[in-house]
Amino acid sequence: MQQSDKRRAILQAALELFAEQGFHGAPTSQLAQKAGVGVGTLYRYFKDKDDLIRDLYRMVREDAMQQIFTEVPGQTPIQERYQLIMTRMLQFFLKNPLQFRFMEQYYFSPFSAGEQDCEPPETHETLHRLLLAAREERIVKQAPLAVLQALAYGPIVALAKEHNNRNLPVDEEMVRQTVEASWDGLTR
Amino acid sequence: MQQSDKRRAILQAALELFAEQGFHGAPTSQLAQKAGVGVGTLYRYFKDKDDLIRDLYRMVREDAMQQIFTEVPGQTPIQERYQLIMTRMLQFFLKNPLQFRFMEQYYFSPFSAGEQDCEPPETHETLHRLLLAAREERIVKQAPLAVLQALAYGPIVALAKEHNNRNLPVDEEMVRQTVEASWDGLTR
């Protein structure tokens, strides 16, 4: 049988509350109320609040990766693959503000500080390899991987942040321009 | 007379604790201890903890702006001015990890959510005008200001984040490459 309804209700309520009020601004009492369960029930499904946060992160990341990296054609040119992936990533961030805010928060928090798996391993793996291959083929600049990653992710994340935190309206054209320009920054 | 020593000691201790442990992870008791004052003294200088955080933010921002925007020659070409400003900004973030972490945290927190002045007004003003002028002159792409800002700030912030949160070593060459590439992304 699949995950129980209660567990899913708790994770959904947690996503909303954490994204809107932060980890510390969302007490377990409120969380339980929003999920429609008793406070004690939280502790049937999760060891403690930290465990809940970590599980939620894993779920959200999984979901994001699914949407961003499915069916990326391996044969098409690198630039096309890059634009497909980055467009999907930006669109995911724009369409899922709760997930975006939550992930940003998690990334910065002490939770991810000590962990290895905080940099989405497979996610980065894919784009990571793509960037390395592009550098190998001298399509993009001969710079350290970290610089290339900053040039790729930076603009996308910055735009998503303005959209989610400052209500900046973002249309399809802006998405296209941003992804394309980030590619221009990478190439020579 | 200038700001009292106690006040400055409190702000310095707060900067360190907030950057390392977050707003919620830094209790007033610990803050007072680190500053070498009694708990009560905090409330002589600040209405409450929120007031302290807001004041600290203003101070940090002022300091950053001072360092980044002083003596930008008005006559030099736009590209040179851009590179000067962005290099200084990135270097400020790299050399002041506490300030960077604190500002990032503040930006995301509910403090800045409702405020207008969270986007450093004058800071953005300057770069903001520079980008508008560059677009006017068709030096950079004909895209909405928000897109141009994302292309300018994004890579710089992303690199600083990797440096400060993941201990990525960043040398002068990487700074140069990142700033230059961000310009490449802006231009056509």
Place this chain on the structure above:
DNA sequence: GGTTGCGGACTGAACGTTCAGTCCGCTTCC
């Protein structure tokens, strides 16, 4: 079919802890 017994998911009042903020006595300075 009706009654009884049982297991475990579930609840929420209660607990101990921790926090931001207060209060009052002590010190310092004029």
Place this chain on the structure above:
DNA sequence: GGAAGCGGACTGAACGTTCAGTCCGCAACC
């Protein structure tokens, strides 16, 4: 002597977590 600056024990509120008890579906038995 009075005012201002200061310290830290203290307070009430809010938090995460616990646990004794409730509830309900199902199996066993008559």
